[in-house]
Amino acid sequence: MRTRFLVGITMLIMLASPITQGASQNSEVSLTLTANELRDSDGDSRNDTVRIVATVESSTTTIVHISLLSESSSDELIMTRIVQSTLEPSIVAFNVTAWADGAYSFTLIASTPGGEEFQRIDLGARSLSQGFIGPEATMRLVGQQTVWKGETCSIEMSILDDIAERYDLLTSVRLTGHPFPVDLHHGKHDVDCSNWPQGTYTLSLTVTNSLGAEASTSLEVSILQPLPPSGVVTVSGNNTDSGESCLVQFEMDEGPVVSDTTIIFSTPYGTVRDTLFVDCTDWDPGAHLVKIQLTDVNGRTSLIPAHVIRHVPGLVIKDDTGWVNRSQAAAFTPEAADPAIWAPLVVGGGVLFILALVITLRVRAPRRSDSDLLLDDQTPPGDPYAEVEKDDHGQWWQRHSDGRIEWWDAITNTWEPWDTL
Structure with a gap:
């Protein structure tokens, strides 16, 4: 009996379902x-x-x-x-x-x-009448109108569309003339142009919504390439005795991006970074090359050389010439009681002795053939831009524009650096 009742209820439900569905479909x-x-x-x-x-x-x-x-x-x-x-x-x-x-x-x-x-x-x-402001597009270069590559550069872009916001419409934004992709949409944006390559860019911004309303604007941006970093080197105490005060100083030239320039001093005694001077007081006698490497924020590099000449203590130099005067050096008599003076003179005397020995060997050397012979009054061949002079002892000296001094070795017929004496 119970089973027949459940079957009857199920059949009634199955018959009732299509009636309800049909009423929904045909409802007025x-x-x-x-x-x-x-x-x-x-x-x-x-x-x-x-x-x-x-x-x-x-x-x-x-x-x-x-x-x-x-x-x-x-x-x-x-x-x-x-x-x-x-x-x-x-x-x-x-x-x-x-x-x-x-x-x-x-x-x-x-x-x-x-x-x-x-x-x-x-x-x-x-x-x-129109009740909404249509699309608006504006662009403005923030800061200085002259933009140097490496400086902070920003373009403020504003895209407003009250109609699109009110009716939830799609807004099409199109920017042309820029070197790199830029993601723009409704609202305000700051576009970074600091890394843009050098050049002049004509930017065009167009905003269109699905109702056909459109606005556009343009902006010209010039990115200028600054000159490579440069500066002036001053050597205080050049051509003085080793041990006397000596300073290599560098002064940066004015420029738009000099504040972020990296400075590296390369000397015979090592490398020094981020400084504007090096102390050369205790450098050994001789001609020393100093290289100052400058690298700006754009990666542009300059290399500025400077020569520092340090003399053997006690070696006298001709006034206002920078030439070595060996006769004065030989006549120079220091106070032997002061070790700070006579100790360097031992080195200086050794240099003079070697120089005298070289000259003696030149005098005693067998006479060369006419093709190898250089007459005493003839200037040895050398750098055409160098200054050449013969001292009182007949020794030829050559001084370059950068301050380097060389002596003429008559045995080998070559110019030798003065610091090898």
């Missing part, structure tokens, strides 16, 4: 217009907005899509509300503000969720 939906008003939304005494109110009801509970179609010229805007319609009327309201001056026509449409239209109400045409 009624869409009624209740208001169609003109309004002034911005207070300029001109009508720019239409308020449309409608009610919807149906014999059974069902989902209905109520849409308002607004048309102006070739532009079309559709606003949709999803309503659960019942026997009780449901209110649907739309506010449409004009996006341009002109005539607008409005249509209410009721449709199923699947898009099947079952009712349409023509609301006629209205003449409206």
